[in-house]
Amino acid sequence: MSSTRVGLRLAACLLNISKARKKDVVESIARAAVADDNGQSRAQTTVLNIFSDYDYNRSVITISAPIDGLGSSVTAACIKAFSLIDMETHDGVHPCLGAVDLVPIYPLCGVSVSECARVARGISQDLAALVPGCSFFLFGKADEPEERGLAQKRKDLGWFRKDTVDVEAIRPDVGGGPSRRYGLTGIGASPYVMNCNCTLDTQDLSVAKEIASAIRATSKGGIPGVQAMAFPHNGKVEVACNVESIEDTEVAPPIDEGLEFFSYKILGQSYSYALPRSIESRIQMLAARHGLATAGTALIGFTPLECKRLAEYAILHNIGEFWKHRKGVFM
Known part of the structure; x- marks a missing residue:
């Protein structure tokens, strides 16, 4: 069944968090995207995949939903991640900027990159208000007006290094100066x-x-x-x-x-x-x-069309924790 036929305008977030070595922590962050603390499901939201790398101590959580609801689901997952990940104790091979390292928003179906950029900026503003001490840089289409890509913004800002960085010297796009606990989070929008x-x-x-x-x-x-x-x-x-x-x-x-x-x-x-x-x-x-x-x-994770197809299936069948059921289900 096509997402167009049922009116789904889909986008995805490949949420990068600086945690992989505690499966329960990573999965609790993923669950926060699809249900609130009382277990009430967030309508039409699914977590398609969790990829965790022990050496990197980094996980990528693939969240998909209609564009109008994706922001609140991603915000909830980020709040949970900020509560559970402390950059002052983080150790991993992969360079990282923050506890929630990257929040990229991508269009999947019936959605423009500009719409994804509005969602990305909204997430940064909501998190800055809800989690004191969080700091954000914007990249891609969300970085107005320059629209600098992720690589360029990272180069401009420098990698987060908890032992050497001059935290007070960093001027984020949204929020105050980065804290040692949360670091600096990149939020942006681009094609997949x-x-x-x-x-x-x-x-x-x-x-x-x-x-x-x-x-x-x-x-x-x-x-x-x-x-x-x-x-x-x-x-x-x-x-x-x-x-x-x-x-x-x-x-x-x-x-x-x-x-x-x-x-x-x-x-x-x-x-x-x-x-x-x-x-x-x-x-x-x-x-x-x-x-x-x-x-x-x-x-x-997936190619863009795989991500779209699996998101359609999971949402239409009300499978929020799709990552648990993925094997043997509509591939």
């Missing part, structure tokens, strides 16, 4: 961004950094829409990629470089993203030049 991480069978971080640099969209010959970093991970190293959906232009993707792209439309606007298997192939090719092999690739 996937996370695709490829592990190299080595402990040589310098090689992984070289490969990450080579595939970035900003590098000559890089992959359009890809941002990449390299980190130690489970005794090896990992090239972690953000894979952006980019607006189609008259310039075709460089398919002659062996890259494959998938195109889709929302409200008549066409977007394309590099396929994970294509990113993996490029990394494998670059690794082979160093005599290395890859040791697996993980897609964190």
Whole structure:
């Protein structure tokens, strides 16, 4: 059944929190998105997936709902996360800015990026009022008027480092100066961004950094829409990629470089993203030049159309905690 036929205008939040090593804490944050403290369900909201990485001590919670209700569900999950995560005791390989690290809002069906930006700004304002001491920077379409992307805003602000950062020197977009407990949270809106991480069978971080640099969209010959970093991970190293959906232009993707792209439309606007298997192939090719092999690739969550399809199913069947039921259900 199509979301258009039943009037669902869907968006998603891939909520990034700085906690992975306590499953009960992560799941309580996910549950807060779909039910209040009394167990009353939030209508038409679902948590599709929870991806937790022990080394990174970071989890990504995929929340989806109609655009008009997504903000309140995400706000509730963030409030719960702020109450349970203390950045002063946080330890993990992945750089992070805050207890609630990122709150990106993405359109799925019948929703514009501008609408997602309004929701993102509303979440930041609500949280600033409800959780004293929280601080936020805005990115993407929510960052008015410059609309700077996440990578640029992070560069402008610097990574949060609880032991060295001059907290008082940071000037957030919303809220007061960052506290040591909560850190700094990024909230924004853009076309859908996937996370695709490829592990190299080595402990040589310098090689992984070289490969990450080579595939970035900003590098000559890089992959359009890809941002990449390299980190130690489970005794090896990992090239972690953000894979952006980019607006189609008259310039075709460089398919002659062996890259494959998938195109889709929302409200008549066409977007394309590099396929994970294509990113993996490029990394494998670059690794082979160093005599290395890859040791697996993980897609964190879903592609945009998978996210849309599963959200439609979960909401229409009233499955709020979909992450518990996902296996064997409409895939």
